Amino acid sequence: MSDNPSKQAPKKRKRVNVRRPDVMALVQAEVEQHYRSNIVEKIRSHGGQITMGNTTIRLAKQFGFCYGVERAIDLAYATRKVFSDQRIFLIGEIIHNPEVNTQLRDMGIVSLPWRKMSEEYDDINDQDVVIVPAFGAPMSFMDRLGEIGCHVIDTTCGDVMKVWRRVRDYAKKEVTSIIHGKADHEETRATASRALGAEKNGHYLIILSLKDADYVSDYIRGKGDREDFLRKFAGAYSDGFDPDLHLIFVGVANQTTMLQSETEELQVRVRKAVVDRDGSEEKYHVFDTICGATQERQNALFQMLNTKDQSPMDLLLVVGGYNSSNTTHLAEIGEENLPTFFIRNAKCLESLESIIHYDLEHKAEIKSDYPGLMLKDQPIVIGVTAGASCPNNLIESTIIRSMELRGITSDDLTAFR
Ligand code: SF4
The missing domain is CATH 3.40.1010.20 (4-hydroxy-3-methylbut-2-enyl diphosphate reductase, catalytic domain)
Incomplete structure (x- = not known):
């Protein structure tokens, strides 16, 4: 690493409280706009399941954003508002979801390498802001931020x-x-x-x-x-x-x-x-x-798989980032029980016969032919769940796409009461 004057004069890490009520009111409105889903709320209000024509969508009781992820995203948005003119960096990704990370990038938050402190860290000065993600960061990184004396927004989950x-x-x-x-x-x-x-x-x-x-x-x-x-x-x-x-x-x-x-x-x-x-x-x-959120999502999926008074699911869609650990485990549980597809987003549902998804065994995205159960004239129950880092708008677009493939438009879905 190059010489950096801030290295020679160790300073205390500047922790800042960005959760001011005025800031959080603005943040909540923006986060809702980016990640909320009316359709998901509607399905929840129908007990987690809707049937239109011969297609049933069944949602897990617990899925998607956990409290730790919500907090980390809120803090990142709040940081942008409080430090509107300053450079903001993030160690790696705030959470394991590509859409959320793209959103932060579009807000001018620059992601730094997380595996090791490369020369990018030498460029940070004491006026800059560094966000620590929900996963936390190694002590060596935290010590380095202390040496630099920059502002630190620590979103590490409790x-x-x-x-x-x-x-x-x-x-x-x-x-x-x-x-x-x-x-x-x-x-x-x-x-x-x-x-x-x-x-x-x-x-x-x-x-x-x-x-x-x-x-x-x-x-x-x-x-x-x-x-x-x-x-x-x-x-x-x-x-x-x-x-x-x-x-x-x-x-x-x-x-x-x-x-x-x-x-x-x-x-x-x-x-x-x-x-x-x-x-x-x-x-x-x-x-x-x-953590409680991981347990709840796993338990909700087991419950979905064991329900005796409902027709069984024909396939399961698990939505989330491929590098998300808790989402991977949901896909593992699904795979042991029924045809399961671990998808990034709705675009992975190419057609009724072709699904792009993550292959857990080979650790790669692949395309699978899936004839039969997705045929339009056959009734189908599609289960949907998502890991703790997946926003509701991605779950919504997956539901809309599944319905579209079955001949039900998003207008039909929106009008469903
Ligand atoms: S998955 Fe668990 S540990 Fe990770 S951010 Fe969510 S609540 Fe925290």
Whole structure:
């Protein structure tokens, strides 16, 4: 990085309260205009389901924007209003939704790299404003902003901060944090940096799957090869982490948006390994940190799948950004039960026979032929849900497009009472 005078004179991070009542009144009107949907509200008022002709749209009871995302968006909009003449930057994306991020870009909010602090950060000065996204940011980023002395608008969700408190506590007790999450996810990186503790000498290991949990559990039981372990989890553990030393005292935490059932099973397996090794769970700690909004959306989908007094869904559309963790898990749940398409927006519904969607296995957008159930003369029940980062206007356009393909116009839908 280049020399920057602000680096030489560390200053305190300038935190600003932009949630002034006069500002928030304006923000709420603008956010409503950008993301609200009358059609979604109407379907909700009909108990979450409408039938027109032989087409039924069924909405999950809980879907779309969570409180943390709403707050982060409100704060970003408020920042633009309060700092109308200043440069505003954002670390990465405010949330994982391309439409929302484009909207912020159009408001002149410039996204900075989030994986590492590249030279763009050298250009920031103490008059600039930097927004920290809902996922939070690693300590190294926050320290750098403090050195620069710029204005910081921190939109980190309170549920993410709960996880940070937990892993900091583990570090204080010299317990290694085993974090169930994605090593390349903003939130997990931010959490991992807190797991180092105040002295930066704590340790963490990030694991993604039950297969990883089994591998680590075997190692805890004394079965495993150190070099193989370090190779397998390269990039997912703290500097100096040694599985022979740092898997004695372990504490499990998780990214807030993981699949709840998987996290619970992972906790059971790691705990059992510690008990098998020690004969007690004294050196094992756990704290479930899946957030309420993620749980509610997963539970609402399970409820939709298990409803006995309604005709079953023929297919499920899961709407959201492909890099959204909680949306991905909704798609996983759907895929285990019925034809499910994880789509970015309504444009993905090309025709009755062709849907562009995200393939979870190959981690790529693909186009699938979907003949049969979408044929116009056959009745169909289309389930719709969306992750915590998906605005209602995107859900609305998905519903309108699905209906259009079935020969029902948006005017018909708007006129529906
Ligand atoms: S998904 Fe959960 S942790 Fe993430 S912003 Fe929403 S409430 Fe917060």
